[in-house]
Amino acid sequence: MLGPDLVGAVSNGRLLFGFALGLILWRAAVAAYNFFLHPLRRFPGPMFATQKLHERYGPVVRIASGYLSFTDVRAYKDIYGSLAVRSKTNSNGPALEMPKAAAFYDPIDDVPTVIVNAGREEHQRVRRAVSQGFSEAALRQYEPVIGRYVGQLLRQMHERSGAPLDCAAWYMWATFDIAAKPVFGKPIGCLDACAYHPPVVQLLFRTFGQLAMTRHKAFTDSMVHHRLATDKGRNDLLGTLISEGSGGQRLRFHVGRVRNMAAALSGIMYLLLTNPGALARLREEVRSTFSSAAEIKIGPVSKLPCLSAVLSKGLRAYPPQPTDLVRVVPAGGGVIAGHSVAGGVQPWSISHSRDHWAAPRPSPERFLASDDEARRAGNRLEALQPFSSGPRSCIGRPLVYAEMRLILARIMFEIDDMKPHDADTSSSDWIRPLRGYPLWDRPPLKVRFTIRT
């Protein structure tokens, strides 16, 4: 006769076995559905290294059971344009846009609604409200703030002439300081401290957990309260949100976005370090245009063709936004690059696609060509859209260009030589070990600068 312990163990074992079998059968059924019945079954590609898959399978690859990745340039307009979707039931109604995929934009509970993940109507309202804070007029208003922190960055580089500096960190500190002043009305002092403000970034990006999010929220709330208590009438980024009634809640996108800019600057710096010809031409352009650092202002730097080409080259080779910008085709369907499906464009894949670029490591000069000249040389400049396109494209683009141009022009003007710090091997081959999460995880980029005498 079996004892009660043995009976219990056998029935537990059966239960476990039944559970495991159920799990296997369920996974098999899902796999069979994905392979034989799923509406996207005709598109090739398992999930790994999207760019390589595009090289192998072409401009449309199935990167997950329900997701496609496109490198066809028509996909920008079809996916992100405001006329992208006219549902069958709404064929005469207002044009819609493809909604953002919740799995990518709202992956966990309690993600606060910010402009990036807001639904269409709320997004339109918030975008209208913040657009004033990103306008040309606002940019002119920020120019002295940007100039002050760029000056501080250069002064601190002067003080450390010849010593290895981690550019990736220094660009973060400068861009954070610049971003904080017009929003919170008071400095956060990253350049002063030569450190990130601990609650803002260290916890958020090292821990990347609920605790970090809570600390980050408490910090931004305290800064917003300070601003609300001290200065209500200013017509800047936060001022427009306050007068519209949205408060500081919508500004939590800020940290990640500013980090994009620092990532772009680091990528551009690395590419200049490894391309001495482009570095020399850029330095020559800046030095022959300006006779003092004080002349380097947003207006004149935006007219330097070589500088613009270097920015494009950097943004192409190293798109600061690493993740796919995934959209969902709503009920009623949509057509993307000639296919009736859903999908997104992965910035890295499209900006490295051999379908659009003649050489894998092109020089910045290709971006000086007109669209027609470029096309004849085998390059499709419209494939480069690092800020995305359509009604949900990057609103910070003019600010980003102004800041990057000012920083690079000042560096070219005031620095005679820059070299990777050889002892740190990660700096002499910096791009290879990068890891793309929602933001880039970057190793330090250590560089030795020699100040102009």
Ligand code: HEM
């Ligand atoms: C090189 C730097 C940057 C790049 C490459 C970049 C790129 C992008 C991209 C690709 C999007 C679309 C995201 C999506 O579809 O989900 C976006 C959206 C956005 N970006 Fe940027 N960004 C940069 C810097 C900034 C900065 C510095 C700010 C502001 C301080 C900013 C503010 C925004 C906002 C508010 C949105 C959401 C726009 C909307 O949904 O209407 N960005 N950015």
